[in-house]
Amino acid sequence: MIPGAFEYHRPGSVDEVVALLTKHGDEGRVVAGGHSLIPMMKLRLAVPTHLIDLGSVADLKNIKAAGSAIEIGAMTTQHDLIASDLLAEACPILREVALTIADPQVRYCGTVGGNVANGDPGNDMPAVMQCLDASFVLKGPGGKRQVAAREFYEAAYFTARKDDEILTSISIPTPAFGHGYAYEKLKRKVGDYAIAAAAVVLTMDGGTCKSAAVALTNVGDTPIYAEAAGQALVGTAVDEAAIAKASAAAKAAAKPAADMRGPQEYKSHAAGVMVGRAIKRALARAKR
Amino acid sequence: MSKIAVKMTVNGQAVEAAVEPRVLLIHFLRENLGLTGPHVGCETSHCGACTVDLDGRSVKSCTVFAVQAEGANITTVEGMANADGTLSALQEGFMQEHGLQCGYCTPGMIMRAHRLLQENSNPSDDEIRMGLSGNLCRCTGYQNIVKAVRYAADKMNGQREAAE
Numbered sequence: 357m358i359p360g361a362f363e364y365h366r367p368g369s370v371d372e373v374v375a376l377l378t379k380h381g382d383e384g385r386v387v388a389g390g391h392s393l394i395p396m397m398k399l400r401l402a403v404p405t406h407l408i409d410l411g412s413v414a415d416l417k418n419i420k421a422a423g424s425a426i427e428i429g430a431m432t433t434q435h436d437l438i439a440s441d442l443l444a445e446a447c448p449i450l451r452e453v454a455l456t457i458a459d460p461q462v463r464y465c466g467t468v469g470g471n472v473a474n475g476d477p478g479n480d481m482p483a484v485m486q487c488l489d490a491s492f493v494l495k496g497p498g499g500k501r502q503v504a505a506r507e508f509y510e511a512a513y514f515t516a517r518k519d520d521e522i523l524t525s526i527s528i529p530t531p532a533f534g535h536g537y538a539y540e541k542l543k544r545k546v547g548d549y550a551i552a553a554a555a556v557v558l559t560m561d562g563g564t565c566k567s568a569a570v571a572l573t574n575v576g577d578t579p580i581y582a583e584a585a586g587q588a589l590v591g592t593a594v595d596e597a598a599i600a601k602a603s604a605a606a607k608a609a610a611k612p613a614a615d616m617r618g619p620q621e622y623k624s625h626a627a628g629v630m631v632g633r634a635i636k637r638a639l640a641r642a643k644r
Numbered sequence: 645m646s647k648i649a650v651k652m653t654v655n656g657q658a659v660e661a662a663v664e665p666r667v668l669l670i671h672f673l674r675e676n677l678g679l680t681g682p683h684v685g686c687e688t689s690h691c692g693a694c695t696v697d698l699d700g701r702s703v704k705s706c707t708v709f710a711v712q713a714e715g716a717n718i719t720t721v722e723g724m725a726n727a728d729g730t731l732s733a734l735q736e737g738f739m740q741e742h743g744l745q746c747g748y749c750t751p752g753m754i755m756r757a758h759r760l761l762q763e764n765s766n767p768s769d770d771e772i773r774m775g776l777s778g779n780l781c782r783c784t785g786y787q788n789i790v791k792a793v794r795y796a797a798d799k800m801n802g803q804r805e806a807a808e
Contacts, residue, residue, distance in 0.1 A: 357687045364648060364665035364711050387712075394707050395688060397666075407665065411712055435701070459778025461692060461756065464701035465708070546777040547690070 359397035366409045370416070370495055370524055373408055377520045378497050380406040386522055388431055389465040391458070392474050416469070416524060419443060426528045430469025434458075437468060446530055449537040449557065453484050456539065459547045472505070473523040475513040475578075478549035482509060483571035483579035484539065487555040490528040496521035509578035532559045532567075536642025538634040541573070542626050544617070550574040551617045554606065554630035556638040558589060563644065565589045570602065570634075575610035575627045582609040585631060594639050599632050606631040652716045654679070655723030663710045669703075670694045672710035673720060681721035681751045685780075692779030695752035696720050702759040704778070721751035724758065733796040733803075734758055743792030745783035753779050757793045765804075766797055 367373050377384050385404035387393050396402035410416060416431035419440050426447055428437075434454040437443060443450050457463060457471070457480055471481040472492060485492075485505035492503050494517055503516045510516065517523060531537070541553035553573035559566045570585035584605040592598035607628035614620050647662040654677060661676055673679045673696070682705055685693030689707040696705045697719040724732050734754050737743065744750045753776065760767060760775035767775060772793045773786070781789060 358668075359666045361664065361666055363646075364709075366711075366714070390709070390712070391689060391707055394668075394709070398687065409712060459692070460760075460775060461695055461702045461704045461778040462689060462707075465703055546774075 357398035359394070360400055360403045362403075362405050362407045364407050364409065366412050368412050368414060370413060370522065373410065373413060373522050374495060374497055374520065376406065376408050377522065380408075382519050384408055386410055388467040388470040389433060391462050391466045392470060392476060410522075421446065421530070422527075424530055426530055428468055428526045428528070430467060430473070430523050430525055432468050434463035434466050434468065434471075435460075438463065447488070447528060449484060449488070449531075449539055449555065452537070453480050453539045453555070456480060456541045456543075456553075462547070468526065469523050472508075472526065473515065473517060475509060475511075475515045477512050477577055477579065478574050480539070480541065480550065480553060480573050483553070483573040483581075484555045485526065485528070486579055486581040487557050487569045487571040488528050488531065489569065490526050492517075492523050493525045493527060494518075494521040495524050500524075502527070505579075506581045512577045531557060534643030535559045536638035536640070538637035538641070540630040540634040540637070542630055549617075552610070552612070552623050552626035552630050554627065554634045556631065556634035558586075558594070558635070558638050558642060560594075560639070560642040560644050563593050565592055565594050565598075568602075568635075570606055570631055572606060572610055572627050572631075575612040575623050577611070577613075580609050580611070582606045582631070584609065589635065594635065599635050602635060603628040603632040648711050650711055650714050652713050652718055654718045655720060661710075665709060665711050667710045669696070669698075669705040669708040669710045669713055672713075673705060673718075679720050679722050682755075683748055683751060685748065685752075690778075690780065691749070692752040692756060692776075693749050695755045695779065697755055697759055700759070700762075702756045702778075719755070719758075721754050724754060733799040734761070734793070737792035737795035737799070738789075741788050741791040741795050743784065743789045744781075749779060749781045749783075753781065753789055757796065761793070761797055761800065766801060767793070769794065 384406040416429040418429040437454040542551045558568040568586040568589040570582045572580040585602040588602040610624045610627040612623035683693035685691035694705045
């Protein structure tokens with residue numbers, strides 16, 4: 357499987373990338389880790405005539421605390437997320453999620469920016485970013501703008517990013533100290549996309565849930581922020597009744613399509629089950 | 645499309661060539677350099693038979709363009725033997741523990757296990773299995789591959805202790 361011919365560009369700065377994208381329009385594609393794009397190019401499902409490699413762009417590969425937020429550069433790999441002490445301390449759900457993505461070799465290359473910007477409903481990070489209420493920083497010819505992860509996804513492979521923009525970083529409001537978190541992913545084997553997966557982040561005040569966010573992976577055209585599922589937990593003791601209510605709300609929000617991973621009913625049911633398991637694990641981790 | 649000059653270091657040797665941008669690293673290694681240790685297996689980044697070490701990361705060379713490896717330091721299974729030509733601990737482990745049958749996956753297994761042991765010198769069996777989860781073997785059932793990596797880890801740790 358040989359990709360179609362293309363011209364290769366290796367710019368050194370974000371401004372140069374934007375200039376190349378502006379010049380080449382929809383004939384240009386950026387490549388980050390390449391582990392979504394290159395397989396598509398080998399199948400000739402993607403045939404960019406100008407490939408813009410982000411590998412040498414300075415300042416896109418970093419993880420830092422910035423005031424009350426965590427900033428993650430778009431070229432940060434899944435392996436970097438797993439190895440980060442800062443994230444292990446401040447936002448450990450990212451490590452848990454990254455470890456469910458693909459396999460070690462792919463995680464050395466695959467980037468968090470590619471994972472969220474590609475718009476593939478099978479990708480895991482988009483729902484997690486919605487759960488964390490992250491924002492994506494986009495840079496285009498008109499300058500920088502920020503789009504909330506909860507507003508970014510329009511349809512499979514269609515996002516709020518314009519053709520002449522690149523996603524440069526992700527800004528995550530630092531989750532409250534002592535928050536509980538979990539990502540539950542049902543999959544057929546290591547490295548597979550989810551049949552259904554759920555991200556949960558919650559905080560407890562004594563025995564009462566103070567805040568909760570729930571989001572779903574691969575049970576729709578886009579990641580799904582299941583607002584009603586989170587609301588079903590807030591103000592409760594997160595007992596069996598509240599968990600059942602949240603799971604039912606998530607199941608109702610799921611809009612899966614039947615494919616080789618199963619029929620719609622099965623996937624919706626699995627989404628509800630994943631939410632229930634994630635809530636229980638998040639609760640066990642939350643400080644009271 | 646015009647060719648692009650690339651420079652990299654492969655198994656300690658400086659390499660320079662002009663390649664079409666669409667040439668995948670696996671084809672560059674096999675066809676331009678004659679290094680046929682890395683195998684073309686699935687070509688879809690699943691099987692890991694094409695795994696090489698690139699700047700301290702295990703990568704599937706079927707999913708990297710040769711031009712992306714500009715300036716990189718690459719090791720293939722051909723670069724794994726000890727300097728005196730004897731087998732490295734990992735290679736010896738695969739031999740002693742019967743870690744292969746047909747051998748097709750072995751170069752990828754060895755390269756991935758090499759990086760795993762660099763990052764974790766004493767992995768548990770579970771960690772070995774997770775560490776090799778991007779490499780498929782259709783013969784062995786994996787048990788002897790895990791044993792081979794364990795053998796190498798024990799031998800390398802023994803040598804380290806003996807040196808201290």
